[in-house]
Amino acid sequence: MANSKYEYVRNFEQPDPLLPNTWLVVRIDGRGFHKLSAKYGFEKPNDRRAIDLMNAAAASVMKDLPDIVIAYGVSDEYSFVFHKSCTLFERRESKLVTTVVSTFTSYYVHLWSSYFTNVPLSAPMPSFDGRAVMYPTDHNLRDYLSWRQVDCHINNLYNTTFWALILLGGMGATEAEKELMGTYSSDKNEILFSRFKINYNNEPEIYKKGSVVIRDYELVEPKKSTAAVDSPGMAEQESSDAERGISAQLSKTQQEKERKRREKARITVQHIDIIKDEFWQRRPWLLSNKP
Ligand code: DGT
Numbered sequence: 001m002a003n004s005k006y007e008y009v010r011n012f013e014q015p016d017p018l019l020p021n022t023w024l025v026v027r028i029d030g031r032g033f034h035k036l037s038a039k040y041g042f043e044k045p046n047d048r049r050a051i052d053l054m055n056a057a058a059a060s061v062m063k064d065l066p067d068i069v070i071a072y073g074v075s076d077e078y079s080f081v082f083h084k085s086c087t088l089f090e091r092r093e094s095k096l097v098t099t100v101v102s103t104f105t106s107y108y109v110h111l112w113s114s115y116f117t118n119v120p121l122s123a124p125m126p127s128f129d130g131r132a133v134m135y136p137t138d139h140n141l142r143d144y145l146s147w148r149q150v151d152c153h154i155n156n157l158y159n160t161t162f163w164a165l166i167l168l169g170g171m172g173a174t175e176a177e178k179e180l181m182g183t184y185s186s187d188k189n190e191i192l193f194s195r196f197k198i199n200y201n202n203e204p205e206i207y208k209k210g211s212v213v214i215r216d217y218e219l220v221e222p223k224k225s226t227a228a229v230d231s232p233g234m235a236e237q238e239s240s241d242a243e244r245g246i247s248a249q250l251s252k253t254q255q256e257k258e259r260k261r262r263e264k265a266r267i268t269v270q271h272i273d274i275i276k277d278e279f280w281q282r283r284p285w286l287l288s289n290k291p
Pocket residue numbers: 029030031032033034035037042043044045046047048050051075076
């Protein structure tokens with residue numbers, strides 16, 4: 001195509017590649033969900049419909065973007081982790097963030113009526129913001145996810161106690177806030193148990209732990225996934241590549257095979273601990289150098 005005299009404006013576009021060989025986390029967060037949750041009458045402190053809808057939208061995003069390895073969600077936010085070897089959109093930050101945000105928002109709106117039956121959506125419509133953060137080591141990535149899950153626990157314990165004081169204890173919001181000022185976790189557990197006979201440990205896992213979305217390879221192709229990760233040959237290859245600071249290079253056909261496997265895998269939503277080693281040890285493919 002011939003260049004027009006306007007073509008030079010292209011030079012104003014800024015390149016924005018994210019660093020190679022780093023874990024990419026795109027975190028989206030609902031805009032003004034404090035107001036939105038009031039408008040649609042979300043139950044307090046947790047509305048199961050709202051959380052199920054977030055999880056369904058996140059699972060759909062993962063289905064559409066096989067480069068996402070794991071996602072973690074709580075409240076009105078979701079973190080999507082792209083593998084450090086991911087080359088989607090040449091790792092351009094704006095393309096990755098805007099694609100995740102708009103795909104998530106589309107599914108959130110599309111699926112709304114399946115979860116909020118008889119609660120029609122009206123303007124202003126739900127919207128989400130997004131950002132990308134790079135984490136250079138597996139350890140940093142795990143600490144990031146641990147940070148979000150600890151946040152989930154702290155907020156849920158606070159909210160559960162706060163709303164028990166109001167809904168069951170008859171307090172006003174200001175009074176409840178004052179009551180909880182300066183309290184530790186143990187104090188909140190004690191308030192819940194002694195005043196309301198609520199054992200926090202027995203609260204639903206979905207509220208205490210948040211939601212983890214992963215591809216469950218084992219259930220789809222049990223032989224392949226474990227064999228590939230456990231073979232000593234592969235492990236050696238991976239450690240030497242890791243030393244050089246690059247991800248294992250796979251041939252085009254291998255890459256295509258991996259991609260097919262990811263696309264076919266069943267996507268599951270679980271409410272489990274991702275802070276302890278056990279979660280990662282039982283799913284070695286998540287942090288493996290293989291994309
Ligand atoms: P932002 O993110 O700066 O635009 O502002 P917000 O209002 O979205 O604030 P944020 O993201 O810090 O906090 C999330 C809000 O969403 C918080 O006010 C509680 C509300 N929310 C999220 N999930 C639920 C739920 O299941 N039930 C209720 N009642 N509220 C929820």
